[in-house]
Amino acid sequence: MSRPDDPAAAPTVGVRAGRFVAERELTSTVALCGPDGRLDPAAVGWTRTPLHDTSGIDGRRVWGRNKRWEYWGVMTPTHVLAVTVSSIDYAAVHAVLVYDRRDGRVIDRTAIAPFGRGATLPASLGDGPAAARARGLAIDIADAQRDGVDGTLLRATVSGAEGVRFEVFAERPAGHEALGVVVPWSSTRFQYTVKDVARPATGWVEVDSAAGVERTEVVAGESWAVLDHGRGRWPYRMVWNWGAGSGTVDGRTVGLQLGAKWTDDTGSTENAVVVDGRLHKIGEELDWVYDEADWLAPWRVHGATADLRFEPFWDRVSATELVVFGSHGHQCFGSWSGWVEVDGERLEVDGLVGWAEDVRNRW
Numbered sequence: 001m002s003r004p005d006d007p008a009a010a011p012t013v014g015v016r017a018g019r020f021v022a023e024r025e026l027t028s029t030v031a032l033c034g035p036d037g038r039l040d041p042a043a044v045g046w047t048r049t050p051l052h053d054t055s056g057i058d059g060r061r062v063w064g065r066n067k068r069w070e071y072w073g074v075m076t077p078t079h080v081l082a083v084t085v086s087s088i089d090y091a092a093v094h095a096v097l098v099y100d101r102r103d104g105r106v107i108d109r110t111a112i113a114p115f116g117r118g119a120t121l122p123a124s125l126g127d128g129p130a131a132a133r134a135r136g137l138a139i140d141i142a143d144a145q146r147d148g149v150d151g152t153l154l155r156a157t158v159s160g161a162e163g164v165r166f167e168v169f170a171e172r173p174a175g176h177e178a179l180g181v182v183v184p185w186s187s188t189r190f191q192y193t194v195k196d197v198a199r200p201a202t203g204w205v206e207v208d209s210a211a212g213v214e215r216t217e218v219v220a221g222e223s224w225a226v227l228d229h230g231r232g233r234w235p236y237r238m239v240w241n242w243g244a245g246s247g248t249v250d251g252r253t254v255g256l257q258l259g260a261k262w263t264d265d266t267g268s269t270e271n272a273v274v275v276d277g278r279l280h281k282i283g284e285e286l287d288w289v290y291d292e293a294d295w296l297a298p299w300r301v302h303g304a305t306a307d308l309r310f311e312p313f314w315d316r317v318s319a320t321e322l323v324v325f326g327s328h329g330h331q332c333f334g335s336w337s338g339w340v341e342v343d344g345e346r347l348e349v350d351g352l353v354g355w356a357e358d359v360r361n362r363w
Contacts, residue, residue: 018284018303018304018305019284019285019303020283020284020304021267021268021269021283021284021285022267022283023045023046023267023268023269023281023283024044024045024046025045025046025047025048025281026043026045026046026047026051027047027051028051029051029052029053030042030043030051030052030053031043031052031053031055031056032052032053032054032056032057032182032190032192032231032232033054033056033057034056037056037062037188038187038188039182039184039186039187039188039190043182043192044182044184044267044268045181045182045268046179046180046181046182046268046281047179047180047181048177048178048179048180048279049177049178049180050124050125050126050178050180050194050229051180052124052125052180052182052192052231053123053124054123054124054125054192054231055123055124057231057232057233058123062188062233065089065188065189065233065234066087066088066089066232066233067086067087067088067089067191067230067231067232067233067234067363068086068087068088068119068121068230068231069084069085069086069087069121069228069229069230070083070084070085070086070121070130070141070227070228070229071083071084071086071227071228071229071230072141072152072154072168072170072225072226072227072228073225073226073228073244073354073355074154074168074170074201074218074223074224074225074226075223075224075226075246075333075353075354076201076205076218076219076222076223077101077219077222077223078100078101078102078216078219079098079099079100079101079205079216079218080097080098080099080101080314080333081097081098081099081156081166081168081205081218082095082096082097083095083096083097083139083141083154083156084096084139085119085120085121085130085131085132085139085141086119086121087116087119087121088116088325088363089115089116090114090115090116090324090325091112091113091114091115091116091322091325092111092112092113092114092115092116092117092118092119092132092134093110093111093112093325094110094111094112094113094118094119094132094134094137094139095108095109095110095111095137096108096109096137096139096156096157096158096164097109097316098158098164098166098205098207099314099316099333100207101313101314104314105207107158107162107164107207108316109136109137109158110318110320111132111134111135111136111137112134112320112322112325113134113135117134118132118133118134119131119132120132124231125194125229126143128142129141129142129143130142136158136159136160137156137157137158137159138155138156138157139154139155139156139157140153140154140155140156141153141154141155144169146169146171149171149172149173150171150172150174151169151170151171151172151199152169152170152172152199152225152227153167153168153169153170154166154167154168154169154170154203154225155167162207162208163207163208164205164206164207164208165205165206166203166204166205166206166218167203167204168201168202168203168218168223168225169201169202169203170199170200170201170225170227171199171200171201171202172199173200173277174277175277175278176199176274176277177274177277177278177279178194178195178196178197178227178274178279179194179195179196179257179270179272179274179279179281180192180193180194181193181195181263181268181269181270182268183232183262183263183266183268183270184266184267184268185235185266188233189232189233189234189235190232190233191230191231191232191233191234191262192230192231192232193228193229193230193232193270194227194228194229194230195226195227195228195229195244195257195259195270195272196226196227196229197224197226197244197245197246197255197256197257197274197354198224198226198246198247198253198254198255198274199224199225199226199227199246200220200221200223200224200225200253201218201223201224201225202218202219202220202223203217203218204216204217204218205218224246224247224255224353224354226244226246226255226354228242234363236362236363237360237361237362238262238360238361238363239261239262239358239359239360239361240259240260240261240262240357240358240359241258241259241260241261241262241288241356241357241358241359242258242259242355242356242357242359243256243257243258243259243299243301243310243336243354243355243356243357244256244257244258244354244355245310245335245336245349245352245353245354246352246353246354247351247352247353249347249348249349249350249351249352250348252275252276253274253275253276253277254273254274254275254347254349254352255273255274255352256273256308256336256340256349256352256354257270257271257272257273257274258270258271258286258301258308258356259271260285260286260287260288260301261288263285264285269282269283269284269285269286271283271284271285271286271306273340273342273347273349275342275347280342280343282305282306282340282341284303284304284305284306285303286301286302286303286306287300287301287302287303288300288301289301289302290356290358292358295312295315295330295332295358296312296313296314296315296332298310298311298312299311299312299332299356301356302338304341305340305341306338306339306340306341307338307339308336308337308338308339308340308349309336309337309338310332310334310335310336310356311334311335311337312332312333312334312356313333313334313335314332314333314334315330315331315332315333316329316330316331316332316333317329317330318330318331324363325362325363326361326362326363327359327360327361327362327363328359328360328361329357329358329359329360330357330358330359331355331356331357331359332355332356332357333353333354333355334353334354334355334356335351335352335353335354336349336350336351336352336353336354337349337350337351337352338350
């Protein structure tokens with residue numbers, strides 16, 4: 001959208017009346033689909049822990065519209081890391097990203113295979129590992145435990161002239177909550193998403209160079225992992241915004257989860273804040289303001305319960321055009337500041353690291 005003069009300059013100015021949405025919290029397990037493959041109305045709502053059985057999104061009873069993926073993004077003081085394992089029925093789309101924040105070096109490898117080939121994805125979140133194998137790219141995602149702490153182990157390898165490897169353990173602290181949401185466009189088009197922010201990360205990344213292998217540690221206490229888990233059946237064309245931020249504020253662990261466009265007028269939102277592991281749902285459609293002519297200009301996300309400024313330092317531009325599949329996106333990495341309402345009080349969120357994106361898919 002067009003950006004008015006300096007929309008993010010004063011995050012506390014111009015807060016509008018809220019566009020609140022009546023959403024229900026689900027507290028027991030439920031199947032996303034009925035036996036006929038249609039959305040079960042009882043599945044519509046949001047959760048604090050994964051409760052949805054998504055095994056009905058299997059590509060057998062209904063084919064062509066199923067979308068399944070695991071995306072992990074990791075922010076460290078030195079690097080941006082990301083992995084994608086996905087199947088969209090007629091293709092598998094996998095990716096590994098390593099961006100060095102110190103010198104701007106980018107290794108961004110995507111592999112597309114027909115008919116979901118090379119993708120291993122669990123029927124439901126927590127049911128097993130995810131993995132990808134394709135054209136010099138290998139990804140493994142699995143639940144793990146280290147030193148008595150539960151979490152998820154992320155391993156990625158890109159072979160070739162620009163070789164890279166990383167291993168990251170995304171800790172899941174005891175009692176840590178994540179936002180799950182079902183977005184219903186219709187009984188045959190719907191999406192279940194889990195957005196899990198502010199997962200403490202440790203590990204290492206290795207990058208090949210002419211001088212040898214450079215190994216950098218993923219610094220404990222300053223590195224954060226975020227999960228985007230998706231299962232659903234989508235319309236052919238869709239536009240979305242997604243924003244995530246993680247960090248510590250005054251000694252408290254804070255995670256932001258923000259979304260827009262794709263949830264409009266569905267009765268669901270994917271906005272929340274996690275404070276010391278406790279999720280607080282933001283039941284409001286927030287406004288996103290940014291300049292499509294200057295993606296590195298400040299963004300603003302605001303409403304009655306939040307007023308946030310995002311300042312990017314890097315724009316990851318993606319563009320893919322195939323016969324039946326096209327994707328164009330700007331995923332901007334940077335830092336969040338401003339405030340969000342928690343239990344009736346304003347929580348300052350300055351210094352959270354993460355991203356904000358605009359994606360337009362034909363898939």
